[in-house]
Amino acid sequence: MTEVALQAVDLVRRIEGDVSHTLVNGIDLAVNKGEFVAITGPSGSGKSSLLYLLGLLDAPSEGEVMICGQPTSKLSESERADVRLTKCGFVFQFHFLLPEFTSLDNVLLPMRAAGVMAEGEMRKRGLALLDSLGLAEHANKRPNQLSGGQRQRVAIARALANRPEIIVADEPTGALDTKSTEQVFSILRDIADNGQTVIVVTHDPALAARADRRVHIVDGKIAEITERGGAELVSPSIAPCEISHA
Amino acid sequence: MKLILNIAWTHVSTRVRQTLVGMAGVSMGVGFTIMMAGLMQGSQLDFLRQLVDTMPHITIEDERRSVPTQPAEQEYGAVQMADIANVGKRPGIKYPESVMNSLRSWIPGDVAPSAKTTAIINHGGARIGITLTGIDPRREVQVSKLASQMREGKIDDLSRAPNGIIMGEALAEKLGVKAGDTVLLIGGQGIQLNSTVAGLYRSGMKRVDESQIYSLMGPAQVMMGQNGVVNQLRLRLNDPMLAQKVAAQVEAQTGYKSVSWQEANADLLSSFTVRDFIVLTVMGAMLLTSSFATYNIISTITHEKRQDIAIMKSLGMREYAVRRIFIIEAAIIGIVGILFGWILGYLLCYGWSKITIFSPLTGTTTPISIYYSAMHYVVVGAISLLCCAGAAYFPARKATRVHPVEIIRGAS
Known part of the structure; x- marks a missing residue:
C-alpha cells in the first residue's frame, strides 16, 4: 500500500465577518509520499488557501490535515511551527x-532554527544544496546580486534544508521567465522523483501536466483530479481519495 | 540563539544611521542623567557636610521632652495636671562632669560642655540679637570645627583677651568691627559686659555666622547670671549618620533632651526628600524619553521587516524567537548607548567640577560639588536598558503577532 504523506479530510476554511466567505469548502485529498501534485484553478478559486492549510501556515475552520499520519488540528501554534520547521518546506511566488x-x-536559516546539526555540518549541507541547484558560485552573494530564477532556486534550496517530507510551492514560477520557469519545474520534478512529496499551485497548464496528479479547484471545491497522461479520476466535487489512518 | 543574535546584529549593522541615532539618544539620556545625579547629590552632600561641620552632631540641653511625672500623678491615676510652674529650680545640667565621663565611656566620639544664652551685642549704635555660647577651648576642638573655621585669631585667644569673644565674619562686617575691637554685650537680666573681639570665623553658613558668637564659659555664665552653670553638652560623633540613634540612647540614659543634627534640621531634610523625588522624576523622564528613540527604530525595523517576520514564522520559527530578535536589537542599541552614555556622563561631571561659582551667602568662590558614585552608573544603565527592552517589546510583539499568510498574500 502506498504511504500517504499528507491528507486533508473534509477541509473547510471560512473567513468570518459581516459577510462570511468560504475559501475552501469541504476538500478531501490524500497525497502520497514522493508524489508531485499540481493544484490548479482560476484566480480566487481557493487553491492558495488550500495550500496554506496543507502546509499548516493556516488553520482550518473545520476538518483535519494529517501530516505523515499525525493529526494537526489540535496542535498549538508553537507545535504547528515545529511541524512546519521539520516536515514542510515552502517556496512562494516571491522568493x-x-x-x-x-x-x-x-x-542555513531553517537548519539553524532547528538547531539539530553542527555549524560545519549545516554549512556543508547548505553548500551541497546550492551546488545541486547550480548556485555554488553564488553562495556568498546577497539576493539583490542574483537574478529572479537564481533567487527562486535559493528559495528552493532553503525549502529543502531540513530534509522535509513535503515541499509546498505557491506559484513558484509565477514571476519567472520561461527559462527559469523550466529550471524551477525540473528541480521540483527531480525532488519528487527523489522521494519527497511536492505540492505546487500553478496557473500554467503545461507545467501542471508534468505533475503526477493535477487537482483542479473551483469555488473552494475539487472540480477535477487528473492523473499524468490525462486520465480523469474525479468529476465534480467527488473526491474518493485513498484515506489511510496511519 | 546564535541565529537570533546573527539576524539581530545584521539588522542593526545594516542600518548604521538609524542605529547611531538610537545609540546617541540612549547615550544622551544616560549621560545627562548621570550628570544630574552627580550634581544633585554632590550639592546636597556638600550642604549637609557644611551643616554637620558647623553644628554639634548631638546637643544635650537642660530640659526634658515632657513634663516629669508629678507626685500626685504617681499616687492617683485620675489626676490631671496643668500649668505646672518650674519654681525655684536652678537651670543647667546636674553634675555635668559625671554625665560627660559616663557618656565618654560608650559614645563613638567626644563630648564638651557649654553655656548657652542669648544676648544683644551693641556697637556703634547697632544692636543685634545673638546667641552666646561659652566654651572650653581645650575641649571645643574635640567637638567642633571652630578651630579650622577661624579666619582671624585662634580659639586660644579667648583666654588672652579680656572677656574675649569670637564672632562670625558676617556679623563683624555688619557691626563694622575687627579683631581687637571692643563691643558691649547686654544679657537678658540687664547684665552688661565689655568684650574684646579675639577672633573671627567663617562657618560657610551665613545664618550661623551672623548670629553665633563664642566666649569662655565664665563670661557666658555671667551673662546668664548663673555662675558655674553648664546648660548644654555638645557631642561630636565619628560617624555623623549615627547621631539619631546615639541621641535616643543618650536621652534614655540622662533624661535630658538630646537633639541630633537630623532632628534639628528635620524641615530642611524633608525638603531634600521632596527635592530627591522631583530629581528622580526628571531623571526617569529623561531616560524614558531617550528610550523613545529605540522605540522609533524598532518600530521602523519591524515595519520594514514584516515580510521577513512572515517568512521566518512560515519556516517554523516560533513567535517568541522572532520577537526576541527585535528585543536583542534594542539591547544592542541600549548597551552600546549606555557605554557611551557612561563616558559622556563622566566627562560632563568632570567638566562641571572644573567650574567655580561665587556664593554671595558665604562670599567665597568654590568649585561645583560633584558626587561620583558607581551606583549612579549601574542604576542609570539598568533603568535605561529596561526602558530600551520595554520600548522594543511592544512593537516587536505587535509585528510578530501578524499572521504570515496575510503578509505572504499581500506580497504575492
Whole structure:
C-alpha cells in the first residue's frame, strides 16, 4: 500500500465577518509520499488557501490535515511551527529571501532554527544544496546580486534544508521567465522523483501536466483530479481519495 | 540563539544611521542623567557636610521632652495636671562632669560642655540679637570645627583677651568691627559686659555666622547670671549618620533632651526628600524619553521587516524567537548607548567640577560639588536598558503577532 504523506479530510476554511466567505469548502485529498501534485484553478478559486492549510501556515475552520499520519488540528501554534520547521518546506511566488543575508545564510536559516546539526555540518549541507541547484558560485552573494530564477532556486534550496517530507510551492514560477520557469519545474520534478512529496499551485497548464496528479479547484471545491497522461479520476466535487489512518 | 543574535546584529549593522541615532539618544539620556545625579547629590552632600561641620552632631540641653511625672500623678491615676510652674529650680545640667565621663565611656566620639544664652551685642549704635555660647577651648576642638573655621585669631585667644569673644565674619562686617575691637554685650537680666573681639570665623553658613558668637564659659555664665552653670553638652560623633540613634540612647540614659543634627534640621531634610523625588522624576523622564528613540527604530525595523517576520514564522520559527530578535536589537542599541552614555556622563561631571561659582551667602568662590558614585552608573544603565527592552517589546510583539499568510498574500 502506498504511504500517504499528507491528507486533508473534509477541509473547510471560512473567513468570518459581516459577510462570511468560504475559501475552501469541504476538500478531501490524500497525497502520497514522493508524489508531485499540481493544484490548479482560476484566480480566487481557493487553491492558495488550500495550500496554506496543507502546509499548516493556516488553520482550518473545520476538518483535519494529517501530516505523515499525525493529526494537526489540535496542535498549538508553537507545535504547528515545529511541524512546519521539520516536515514542510515552502517556496512562494516571491522568493522571500532575507535581503541582508547571503544565499548560503538564507539556506542555513531553517537548519539553524532547528538547531539539530553542527555549524560545519549545516554549512556543508547548505553548500551541497546550492551546488545541486547550480548556485555554488553564488553562495556568498546577497539576493539583490542574483537574478529572479537564481533567487527562486535559493528559495528552493532553503525549502529543502531540513530534509522535509513535503515541499509546498505557491506559484513558484509565477514571476519567472520561461527559462527559469523550466529550471524551477525540473528541480521540483527531480525532488519528487527523489522521494519527497511536492505540492505546487500553478496557473500554467503545461507545467501542471508534468505533475503526477493535477487537482483542479473551483469555488473552494475539487472540480477535477487528473492523473499524468490525462486520465480523469474525479468529476465534480467527488473526491474518493485513498484515506489511510496511519 | 546564535541565529537570533546573527539576524539581530545584521539588522542593526545594516542600518548604521538609524542605529547611531538610537545609540546617541540612549547615550544622551544616560549621560545627562548621570550628570544630574552627580550634581544633585554632590550639592546636597556638600550642604549637609557644611551643616554637620558647623553644628554639634548631638546637643544635650537642660530640659526634658515632657513634663516629669508629678507626685500626685504617681499616687492617683485620675489626676490631671496643668500649668505646672518650674519654681525655684536652678537651670543647667546636674553634675555635668559625671554625665560627660559616663557618656565618654560608650559614645563613638567626644563630648564638651557649654553655656548657652542669648544676648544683644551693641556697637556703634547697632544692636543685634545673638546667641552666646561659652566654651572650653581645650575641649571645643574635640567637638567642633571652630578651630579650622577661624579666619582671624585662634580659639586660644579667648583666654588672652579680656572677656574675649569670637564672632562670625558676617556679623563683624555688619557691626563694622575687627579683631581687637571692643563691643558691649547686654544679657537678658540687664547684665552688661565689655568684650574684646579675639577672633573671627567663617562657618560657610551665613545664618550661623551672623548670629553665633563664642566666649569662655565664665563670661557666658555671667551673662546668664548663673555662675558655674553648664546648660548644654555638645557631642561630636565619628560617624555623623549615627547621631539619631546615639541621641535616643543618650536621652534614655540622662533624661535630658538630646537633639541630633537630623532632628534639628528635620524641615530642611524633608525638603531634600521632596527635592530627591522631583530629581528622580526628571531623571526617569529623561531616560524614558531617550528610550523613545529605540522605540522609533524598532518600530521602523519591524515595519520594514514584516515580510521577513512572515517568512521566518512560515519556516517554523516560533513567535517568541522572532520577537526576541527585535528585543536583542534594542539591547544592542541600549548597551552600546549606555557605554557611551557612561563616558559622556563622566566627562560632563568632570567638566562641571572644573567650574567655580561665587556664593554671595558665604562670599567665597568654590568649585561645583560633584558626587561620583558607581551606583549612579549601574542604576542609570539598568533603568535605561529596561526602558530600551520595554520600548522594543511592544512593537516587536505587535509585528510578530501578524499572521504570515496575510503578509505572504499581500506580497504575492
